[in-house]
Amino acid sequence: MFTDRDSVASSSRMSALQTKRGYLERPGCRLYYEVTGAGPAIVFAHGLGGNHLSWWQQVPRFADRYACITFAHRGFAPSGEIPGGPDPADYAGDLAALIDHLALDRVFLVAQSMGGWTCLEYALAHPERVRALVLASTAGAIARRATLLRDQPALDAWIARAAAARTRMQRDGVHPAAGARMAREQRALHFLYRSIDAMAGAKLDKEGLRARMISLQTRPPDDLARVGIPTLFITGEEDVVFPPMLAPALAALMPNARVEQVAAAGHSVYFERSDVFNQFVDDFFTTAGAERS
Numbered sequence: 001m002f003t004d005r006d007s008v009a010s011s012s013r014m015s016a017l018q019t020k021r022g023y024l025e026r027p028g029c030r031l032y033y034e035v036t037g038a039g040p041a042i043v044f045a046h047g048l049g050g051n052h053l054s055w056w057q058q059v060p061r062f063a064d065r066y067a068c069i070t071f072a073h074r075g076f077a078p079s080g081e082i083p084g085g086p087d088p089a090d091y092a093g094d095l096a097a098l099i100d101h102l103a104l105d106r107v108f109l110v111a112q113s114m115g116g117w118t119c120l121e122y123a124l125a126h127p128e129r130v131r132a133l134v135l136a137s138t139a140g141a142i143a144r145r146a147t148l149l150r151d152q153p154a155l156d157a158w159i160a161r162a163a164a165a166r167t168r169m170q171r172d173g174v175h176p177a178a179g180a181r182m183a184r185e186q187r188a189l190h191f192l193y194r195s196i197d198a199m200a201g202a203k204l205d206k207e208g209l210r211a212r213m214i215s216l217q218t219r220p221p222d223d224l225a226r227v228g229i230p231t232l233f234i235t236g237e238e239d240v241v242f243p244p245m246l247a248p249a250l251a252a253l254m255p256n257a258r259v260e261q262v263a264a265a266g267h268s269v270y271f272e273r274s275d276v277f278n279q280f281v282d283d284f285f286t287t288a289g290a291e292r293s
Helices: 004-016 088-101 115-125 152-172 180-185 187-200 206-215 221-226 246-251 274-291
Strands: 019-026 029-036 041-045 067-071 107-112 130-136 231-236 257-262
Touching: 019 088, 029 088, 041 088, 041 115, 088 115, 088 206, 107 115, 107 274, 115 130, 130 274, 152 180, 180 187, 231 246, 231 274, 246 257, 257 274
Parallel strands: 041 067, 041 107, 107 130, 130 231, 231 257
Antiparallel strands: 019 029, 029 067
């Protein structure tokens, strides 16, 4: 049974945690990163609407047992500005350099949306360095081919609904990656999401960056058959950015992958339903870590 004494002990451990902050020099930019806690390393890669601060609900959950590494992708403050905007093709190389810089052995990776371009490419290039992979509302640079789904009309219907929903959200001042439910039911959380987004990307052409990301969605889905790393897809039932029905089709191509869908959640499950997200990740890493220790 969890007691008040347990709560005090847990709070004491958290208060003793230290965060190391630094910059890594990379070609054309500086990468900002933070390391909190000790133990097996988890690297968190944020989405287009965030930076290292996006993981404020994950680091406290995991840092008493893991070394939690958060960073801001190139071009996202406080990392260095990139003239003309960052190229997502550079993300995996940045992650590799950061992992080497911190002298990490094998890592757990958690990728949100845009972070999938970073982590999936790294996992394909360096499978021996990855213990397990979480792909949250993302398939990275995998081509979204109609042949992935037996029910193409369902995807077509989602595309039409999602486009209309994003238009309404933008009209009403709702961040599409946060979602209408978050804006309606958790107004303070939605405000924080928008604030992090505005701070991290104040000097970014995000639509230009989004176009570059889409242009890189050319990797054949069959490449996933090479990913033997334990992989967990997490999707939100109400996502209007990433089609949640793609995750089961992609997981079926992989030797060791599964899917968890979260009800009453949009694109940013980690932000909106952090308790559910964290529990899925915690359980998954405990199992995957034991398998690959």
